[in-house]
Amino acid sequence: MAKENLLEIRDLHTSFFTDHGVVRAVNGVDLDVPEGRIVGLVGESGCGKSMTARSVMGLIKSPGRIESGSIKLDGRELVGLSDRELRSVCGDDVSMIFQEPMTSLNPVLKVGRQVEEVLLVHHKASTKEEAKRLTVDMFERVGIPEAEKRMSAYPHELSGGLRQRVMIAMAMVCKPRLLIADEPTTALDVTIEAQILRLMKQLCKEHHMGILIITHNLGVVAEICDDVYVMYAGRIVENAPVFELFDHKRHPYTEGLMNAIPKIGGNPEFLSTIPGVVPNLLHVGDGCTFAGRCAHASDRCRAEMPALYEVAEHHTCRCFLAEREGQ
Amino acid sequence: MKRVLGRIAGMIPVLLGVTLLIFILLRVVPGDPVSILLGEHYSQETIDRLTRVMDLDKPLIQQFFSYVGNAVRGNLGESYTMKRPVTTLILQAFPSTVKLALMAAAIAWVIGILAGIIAAVRQNKLLDHLFMGMSLAGVSVPIFMTSLFLQYVLSFKLKLFPLTSDGRLISLILPAIALGWNSAGSIARMTRSGLIDVMQQDYIDTAKAKGLTKASVILKHALKNSMLPVVTMMAIQLSSMMSGAVITESIFSIPGIGRLATSAIQNRDMPLLQGTVLFTTIIVIIGNLAADLLYSVLDPRIRRAV
Structure with a gap:
């Protein structure tokens, strides 16, 4: 598992400076894509997953910009590169x-x-x-x-x-050494989706490249990913290898996402959803951003942002419940 | 090719309609060409004889069809005032108009498109505001104002250009600027808004993600997509310039189609007016056809549908 990290994102902050205030679309994200692995970045619409990817490519549109943090590709820092230097990387590496x-x-x-x-x-x-x-x-x-x-x-x-x-x-x-795929199959029908995913998997193996795949579809994750990051409201809330995540999910949000997948043989009248909506990123308090939608939320959750706790090897979770379990 | 022929065939009813309309209009308005031709103090006898000679005593419908029949053969009748075939007069005036139109169009397109691109790239910056202000002035200041201003400053005061047209190309520069400035304004605005719109499209992100320079993203990927509405406008502008810039030609005394039309109106020279209007219509229709064809060159999605 100790593979070289192709892409190393550390404490990335990408914000949009709008007339109504600052929207912190990416709020301190750490993410690694090792060589030869397919990494999934999962979350609802508007959680900042696309913005994380676009930050790597320098495609953040005004009024947004990368505020701070580091994006390293093969050890080379991309944040702060001039337009020209970044252009020589994009499309090539x-x-x-x-x-x-x-x-x-x-x-x-x-x-x-x-x-x-x-x-x-x-x-x-x-x-x-x-x-x-x-x-x-x-x-x-x-x-x-x-x-x-x-x-x-x-x-x-x-x-x-x-x-x-x-x-x-x-x-x-x-x-390229790294391929970023932003919802590559969302607009395609399922048979084509399977073909495209198979193709990406095959290319990853042949070229020994890293792939970061952004999706809201856990089916896609299960199909091709090796590692998964779950993102919510600009933060990574859970990170684990794919089997670990599916078998031992810890974060209530991840659990909600998984429950929301319709199951064959389940009650066809009832589709499970996560109550509430993604919080408005203009007004986020100090507490856990998921607290408003979480069944387990306590006063502490509403007052304080949990850190990423290591709950197992290579498995971290941003939840006070996990902190207790971790201890 | 078949489609082009089809489009050309489609022009015929339009032309017939326009001819009929102008034919009727010229006979509905008060004033009698015979009395204008003769001036004052002529006997009723002379008037009747002239009316007969000019076929004005025949029924209107018969006059119309004999006019159309002649027009198809290139004979647009004879000018009352200039006593020469209308076709000859138009063909003599046309080159001046074409020269003026081409120069004005070249000025309008080069300035308009460049200013539009620069304004779009520097959106909401100083250059953008400057160019858009100038283009607003171009669109809103009437041509006769620009013409008089240019004449006064560049010809009269600075003596850089001849005051009026003398047949040389240099004497066409000022009228071309006056005429082109107006069009440049609208082209600049359209190019700018089209380009800004296209720059938001997904495929521009793709182009950027490929590592292309900003210049190639704009020139290779964005410009062609944003030029569709601009091309239509360019073709329509050119055809309207070709059909005679009435005001500009008058101010700079350019012997073009516009002047021919004004003098025909002033003298109630019906055959000449009819001829120039018909000619103008043909030019405008050709301009529109050219715009449609250019469309399909620029946009492969339209290619099959033309």
Whole structure:
């Protein structure tokens, strides 16, 4: 397990300075992606998981910015790099695929050209012909049929699954060390989802790369992740290897998430939900951000933010219940 | 190709309609071309004879169809006042108008698109406010004001350019600026808002995540997407400039289509007015067709649907 950490995020704070106040979208996140492993970052919409990923890529839009913390890729600090330095890393050493293959490809450019472009920008191909050849290779690797012909297709001429394969080809073509996938299968139907996940798993193994997959779908996590981080309201609330997490979940929020998965044979009339909604990040108090929705919340929870307690090897949990159990 | 031909065929009813409309309008308005031609103090006999010669005694519908029949063969009748074929007059005036329009359009497009891009990139910064202020001025200050201002400062005071057109290209620079400035303003605004909108799209994040420079993100990925509405506007502007800039041509005495039309109106020269209006209509329709075709060049999604 003592593998080199490809991505090491420490105490990351990314905030949005809006007219109504400061929104702390990412509030002190620590996260590791070791080489050759697939790490899942799970949470509800708006919990800050996408912002964590976008922070790595330098894609935080104004009025947001990284306030403090460290993001290390292969030991190299990314926070504070100039635009130019960060650009040489993005698309090359670390690349990202996005949720919506429909809107993430440029509609007026041929897909082949959009992939070739990455190679040319990062000097992985010196001529257009070479870039084209490498792109066709990559298209074949990610399972795009008639790769040569598809090169000159426009995004609207391809199905959602094919488009996401193009996105993956685009992200993989420079053989990055780290791939960040932000809800890569959310917009796809389940059969395509399974294919795409299998493809990512296979690429991870072949290239010995790290993958950070962001999802709200615990099914996806169970399918391909090695390690899982559960995020809530800008903080990591629980972190464990995937089997440990599913078998010994400690945080009430994680438990709520798992209970919310509909089960075959369960009561079809009743879908379990977590009561309440994600708190407005503009107004967070001192206490645990989940206290308002938690069945076990005590006065202490409402007054004080629990730390991340180690409850087992490689398993941490941000809950006072876990603190007691841990002792 | 088939679609293009289809579109051209679709022009015919529009042209017929416009011809009919102008034909009726010119006969509904008060004033009689015969008496204008003859001036005062002519006998009723002379008037009747001229009316017969000019076919004005025939039924309106017959006049209309003989006009259309001739027009198809390129004969738009003879100007009452200039005593020369209308087609010849229009073809003589057209090159001046084209030269002016092309220069004005070049100025408008280069300035408008550049200012739009810069304003979008520096959104809400000083340059943005400066350019948008200037473009607001461009859109809202009437052309005759700009023309007079340019004439006064650059020609009269600084003596850099000729005051009015003398056939040389240099004499067209001021009118082209006056005419183009106005269009540059609207193009700059459209480019800016289009670009700002496109920069929020997901595929721009993809382009950034690829590690492209800001310049390539804008020029290779954003610009083409944001130019669709701008291209339409450009084509429509060019065709309206081609169909004669009435005010600019008058102020700078450029012998173009616009001046031809003004003189036709002033002299109640019906064949000439009819001819220029018809010609203008054709130009505008061609401009719109060109805009549609350009659309499909820019946006592959439209290519099949044109």
